Amino acid sequence: MALELDNTNHHLYMRVYQYYKNLILSGKLRAGTKMPSLRRCAQQLQISRTTVEAAYLLLAADGYIISRAQSGYYITDIAAKTPVHPSAKKETAPAIRYDFASSGVDRESFHFDVWRRYIKSALRQDERLLSYGSPQGEPELRDVLCSYIHERRNVICSPDDIVIGAGIQSLLHILCPLLSNRQTVSFPNPSFLQGISIFEDHGFQIRYRDKDSEIIYVSPAHMTKWGEIMPVSRRLELIRHAAQRQRLILEDDYENEFVYMQRPTPSLQSLAAGQGVVYLGSFSRLLLPSIRLSFMVLPPDLSKSYQRISGRYNQTASKMEQIALCQFIRDGHLASQIRRLRRLYSGKLKELYQAVQSAFGANARIRVGSAGISLSLTLTCSLSGSAFLSLCAQNGIRVGLLQEQEKELELILSCSSSPVSDFLPGCQALFQVWQSTQ
């Protein structure tokens, strides 16, 4: 048996995986056939057993083979279920060729190998993994975060003021009961669904851009989906207003790391000297969307209230991922990851801007802010937003809808998960769809 190697620089186990996957999908290895044992396969291919095992585990994870206890791996009937000509399926539900609405991230944005090393290191800490995590979050991670946000965002706090959780929503579930003396909360607009949902569930009245609300939720580096940021003058004004009227500010520092066009503006928390502001941060966008790790920094009064009830809530974030992230930050990888992301996305956003301009010319109004990963595109169009979006989908294009007015649609295009080489053909395809509606 000879292992045909392809030219890509895949790891060896990926080549073994691909080799068997092809044999299985092409029907050369039939359903029910037993796979060679790890040892035999390793001998035949003259590679290590570990490599074979990695490939087998991945084949099993993807459903090509299945393990039977005390017997070995067997080929599943996946080939029968997978259409031989994938195009046959496309006719019913067209595949998305150009995705400008994905919340995924760029393949190139993350050094998986580095992260894997840290997860593996965390996995070796048997003793720590045998016990429940601290309800507030691992103390080491809170220490590291405290220094990190002090250095980068001037946030003033002690590790005791930091609460870690699996996403912003998990933290808001802890925060809301601490704010039961307040009843109204203002959001910048209805697109902040994740935050709005939790406040609604806890019985708060939701308002929009309302300075009189008792709680003011803002995202200063992400005022709009196309990356407007809040100017410093407006920040100072907001803080003065909140202090005078005893409003509480929730500062969601979402995408502050993606402010390219100017120096990052100071955090509200630092401008307010740590008083009257809850600071919220998250790592899903900086590392991997699949990593559910967020944190909040409580001001002194709320921090005290939290300590009294902290025993009521279990920690939601994975302890293993907390341990890994702690060391990842300590070793400087988060800082270099952010530098890489900023370079990557500012470059891509510029390319996307040029592609839209080149495809639409004077037919579109484009808006780009000083931050973020998206631009907005306003088109005259007699179709409704949802009708236009489904027409796009039929032509293999996915975009987001920001708002619609009479005969005008404002679309939102993200540069994050598409490759740059798709920008121009994608925008040209979008232009043709639009032209067909005129």
Next chain:
Amino acid sequence: MALELDNTNHHLYMRVYQYYKNLILSGKLRAGTKMPSLRRCAQQLQISRTTVEAAYLLLAADGYIISRAQSGYYITDIAAKTPVHPSAKKETAPAIRYDFASSGVDRESFHFDVWRRYIKSALRQDERLLSYGSPQGEPELRDVLCSYIHERRNVICSPDDIVIGAGIQSLLHILCPLLSNRQTVSFPNPSFLQGISIFEDHGFQIRYRDKDSEIIYVSPAHMTKWGEIMPVSRRLELIRHAAQRQRLILEDDYENEFVYMQRPTPSLQSLAAGQGVVYLGSFSRLLLPSIRLSFMVLPPDLSKSYQRISGRYNQTASKMEQIALCQFIRDGHLASQIRRLRRLYSGKLKELYQAVQSAFGANARIRVGSAGISLSLTLTCSLSGSAFLSLCAQNGIRVGLLQEQEKELELILSCSSSPVSDFLPGCQALFQVWQSTQ
């Protein structure tokens, strides 16, 4: 340089770790000294670079060394901060020698190597990790869970009825808003703090053992901390009552896997044919407490309501751990893990029972149920519960307090994290503390 090997069967990297740790703590390697490069260390010790790297990462994780970008690893000043004679510290806060109140698990209970393999396999699925997880939980894991609970607990559902989350509390946060037409919830007793907290936060009225409540929260395999289980006759009665009066049952199947003394009793969900029961399950106790993975099975009406609002909530559980668990269950490891745990804990609980009997003789009343990992111990005592517990702590013993009445304390002792060899000396020490109060 020679690597002194100790006798334990630690992995090689653990020996390298221990070797350097000793050199650093003893001051033989001073703060600020550069560690040898990976390559040089590997040559000197004649081991692989990977092994050296594993050891270095662990040393860094524990704060002994720190990495400086483009330079290498340096020794920290941890030795200066660590007391040379740890006993000096012990005088102020006595160390716990016998811990019968830990929520941790037995070191032997979990095959770390197997779990590590599955996490590593999950880490290789780059594409899946680059996107956000499904709000409801990974579809593959829901498929596997559906078959698993059908097989083991006769739970009747489809994968669409299953919602995954980071712990029971995360799931209750999603469930509570779906139950807003109800106002009262009954718990077996106030020790169900995690559940009670969330219902309180959502404005429900909490009651105890109240059949008239609109929601009835029960844990049939864990009625008391000392492992009483709900008999089948009582289960049927509860279901009839709930169906007649349109009560909703929340069945927390906590520790049903640890029912040793008899065959596991059927789940309420199966007895009720899937109607009017929300089934809650969790993996923290079965795998590792640090793994935050739970699920709920919604009955048809709530499942429909959930589908309408599922977009409001992000997934809280780690996607990596979901992918790993899915394959872990598929390959039969969960089933064998449960067999191992049941054997381990039923044996340990018996040993603990004998140790208590041998130490206390006729002086104590012991209660052990048909399940669980704990027994209860009632003692006459003129001290208050908290005074007795702190006297125990001063003598290096940690136990839990179940209830106190005049001149009587009911303690709860868990067999889970202490080694069996500590049971008899631990119980004898506890006996001496108790005797000193008589």
